[in-house]
Amino acid sequence: MAPAQPELKKYLDKRLFVQLNGSRKVIGVLRGYDVRQMLVLGSLRPVFANPGAQVFLNIVLDDAFEETEGGNKTRLGMVVIRGNSVVMLEAMERIGGDDRQHR
Numbered sequence: 001m002a003p004a005q006p007e008l009k010k011y012l013d014k015r016l017f018v019q020l021n022g023s024r025k026v027i028g029v030l031r032g033y034d035v036r037q038m039l040v041l042g043s044l045r046p047v048f049a050n051p052g053a054q055v056f057l058n059i060v061l062d063d064a065f066e067e068t069e070g071g072n073k074t075r076l077g078m079v080v081i082r083g084n085s086v087v088m089l090e091a092m093e094r095i096g097g098d099d100r101q102h103r
Contacts, residue, residue: 008033008057010095016061018081019088025068027092028061028079057083 011030018026034057064076 008059011089011091014095015092017090017092018059018061018086020081020085021087024066026061026064026066026076026079026081028064028076030059031062031078032060034058057086059083059086 008030012032014030016028016030018028020026059081060078061076061081062078064079066074066076068074
């Protein structure tokens with residue numbers, strides 16, 4: 001049986017926060033990914049990783065930037081992130097569901 005793979009389709013064209021190994025943080029818009037768990041981010045910040053997983057998910061981020069300690073931001077443009085360097089991935093926008101505001 002094939003190992004479970006993360007479902008990133010719902011995150012396409014959404015701004016993500018990605019935490020990488022070495023306490024690096026990247027924020028960007030998810031433009032693509034591959035089944036080998038590679039992540040491409042535009043305007044990126046760190047993403048997630050599953051320790052012990054054999055599947056690599058590479059991702060592509062657009063309009064990406066890295067946030068350093070002290071709050072400084074370095075513009076990166078479009079980047080490809082290897083899945084094995086991702087520690088955590090968090091959506092910075094609402095993903096799916098009811099878009100109506102709760103009153």
